[in-house]
Amino acid sequence: MTDAEQQDQGPHPAQHWFDDDAGPVVRPYAMTRGRTSAATRHRLDLIAVVVPEPAADDPGRDQTLSPEHVEIVERCSDTPQSIAELAAGLDLPVGVVRVLVGDLVEDELVHVTRPVPPAELPDVSILREVINGLRAL
Amino acid sequence: MAFGRSSRKKPLVEPVTLKILVAGGFGVGKTTLVGAVSEIRPLRTEEILSEAGRPVDDLHGVENKSTTTVAMDFGRITLRDDLVLYLFGTPGQDRFWFLWDELAQGALGAVVLADTRRLEESFAAIDYFERRGIPFTVAVNCFEGAQRFPAESVRGALDLDPEVELLMCDARDRESVKNVLVAVVEHALVLADRPAAPVPT
Ligand SMILES: Nc1nc2c(ncn2[C@@H]2O[C@H](COP(=O)(O)OP(=O)(O)O)[C@@H](O)[C@H]2O)c(=O)[nH]1
Ligand SMILES: [Mg+2]
Numbered sequence: 001m002t003d004a005e006q007q008d009q010g011p012h013p014a015q016h017w018f019d020d021d022a023g024p025v026v027r028p029y030a031m032t033r034g035r036t037s038a039a040t041r042h043r044l045d046l047i048a049v050v051v052p053e054p055a056a057d058d059p060g061r062d063q064t065l066s067p068e069h070v071e072i073v074e075r076c077s078d079t080p081q082s083i084a085e086l087a088a089g090l091d092l093p094v095g096v097v098r099v100l101v102g103d104l105v106e107d108e109l110v111h112v113t114r115p116v117p118p119a120e121l122p123d124v125s126i127l128r129e130v131i132n133g134l135r136a137l
Numbered sequence: 138m139a140f141g142r143s144s145r146k147k148p149l150v151e152p153v154t155l156k157i158l159v160a161g162g163f164g165v166g167k168t169t170l171v172g173a174v175s176e177i178r179p180l181r182t183e184e185i186l187s188e189a190g191r192p193v194d195d196l197h198g199v200e201n202k203s204t205t206t207v208a209m210d211f212g213r214i215t216l217r218d219d220l221v222l223y224l225f226g227t228p229g230q231d232r233f234w235f236l237w238d239e240l241a242q243g244a245l246g247a248v249v250l251a252d253t254r255r256l257e258e259s260f261a262a263i264d265y266f267e268r269r270g271i272p273f274t275v276a277v278n279c280f281e282g283a284q285r286f287p288a289e290s291v292r293g294a295l296d297l298d299p300e301v302e303l304l305m306c307d308a309r310d311r312e313s314v315k316n317v318l319v320a321v322v323e324h325a326l327v328l329a330d331r332p333a334a335p336v337p338t
Contacts, residue, residue, distance in 0.1 A: 047154040047223050080149055084211055088180035095184065102228050116274050122155060124243055127326045130155065133216030
C-alpha cells in the first residue's frame with residue numbers, strides 16, 4: 001500500500017490518481033541487455049504458469065543464463081508460478097519477466113501453460129468447480 | 138551450477154489458472170477486496186508504458202524513453218492444487234484501458250466495485266464489460282457513513298441490465314467477498330450455458 005493510500009480515507013481528489021497507479025520508471029533494464037521479445041513469441045499471459053522441464057536439472061545447460069533466469073527456474077521448481085507472481089516475487093516489471101521467461105522457453109528449460117484461450121469462457125464443468133471451491137473456502 | 142538440489146521427486150502439478158478482474162475507481166476498495174479472500178497478501182506487478190500509454194513489449198532502448206509504469210494488485214485463491222483463481226485489481230482510469238484489454242482476455246468475469254457517493258466512477262467499467270460480453274457483477278462497497286440506498290435505485294442509476302446482479306458488500310469481509318465472487322461465476326455459468334448470441338460490434 002502506498003503512503004497516499006494509507007493517509008487518504010474515503011473519496012479521493014482526482015489529483016491523487018496519478019500518484020497511486022502510475023510512477024516513473026527508475027529501474028535499470030540491463031538484465032535484458034536491451035534484447036527484445038522476438039516477434040514470434042506470443043505475449044505471455046499474466047496467469048500463464050511457468051513449469052521447469054526435466055532438462056532444467058542438468059547442470060551443463062545454464063552457462064549463459066543470468067541470475068534472474070536461474071531464480072525464475074528455482075522459484076518454479078517446487079510449485080510452478082504464474083508470470084504475475086514471478087514479476088511480483090522478483091520485483092521486476094512484467095515486460096522484463098516476459099523476456100526472461102521467453103529465453104528459458106527458447107532454451108527448453110521451461111514450458112508455459114496456456115491459459116483459457118482468448119475470447120472463450122472456461123467450460124461449464126470448470127465454472128461449477130470454481131463455485132464449489134469458493135463456497136468451500 | 139544446477140537448478141534445484143536434486144532430481145524432482147514428484148511430478149509438478151500444472152494448474153488450470155483462471156482470473157477475475159476487480160474494477161472500480163481509485164480508493165473504492167479493490168485492493169481491500171482482493172486481500173480479503175487471497176491466500177497471499179495482495180502483490181503488485183508493474184507494466185511499463187510507452188509515451189503513448191501502451192504497454193511495452195519491446196524493451197529495446199526503453200531506458201532512454203520517457204516511460205511510466207502502471208501497477209496492478211493481484212491475489213491468489215488455490216481452489217484445488219490443479220485449479221487456481223487469480224484476482225486482479227485494475228486501475229479504473231480511462232487511460233489504463235489497454236490494460237483491461239489484456240487482462241480481460243480469457244477472464245472468467247469481473248467485479249465492478251462501486252461506491253454510492255461516486256457512482257459515476259463505475260460507468261466506464263460497466264460499459265466496458267457490457268460491450269465485450271464479459272460476465273460481471275456490481276458490488277456496492279458499503280462504507281460506514283455513506284448513505285445507504287436501496288438496491289433498486291442504485292440499479293437504476295447504473296442502468297443495469299436485469300440479468301446483471303447487484304450486491305451490497307463489505308470489501309473487508311471474506312464471506313461477503315466470497316458471495317460476490319460466487320455471483321460472478323454463477324453469472325458466467327448462465328452465459329456459458331446459453332447458445333452464443335451475436336456480440337454487437
Ligand atoms: N470503512 C471501510 N473502509 C474501506 C472499505 N473498503 C476499503 N476501505 C478503505 O478504503 C481505502 C481504499 O481502499 P483500497 O482497497 O486501497 O482501494 P483501491 O484503490 O480500490 O484499491 C483503504 O484505506 C481501505 O482500508 C470498506 O468496506 N469500509
Ligand atoms: Mg488498490
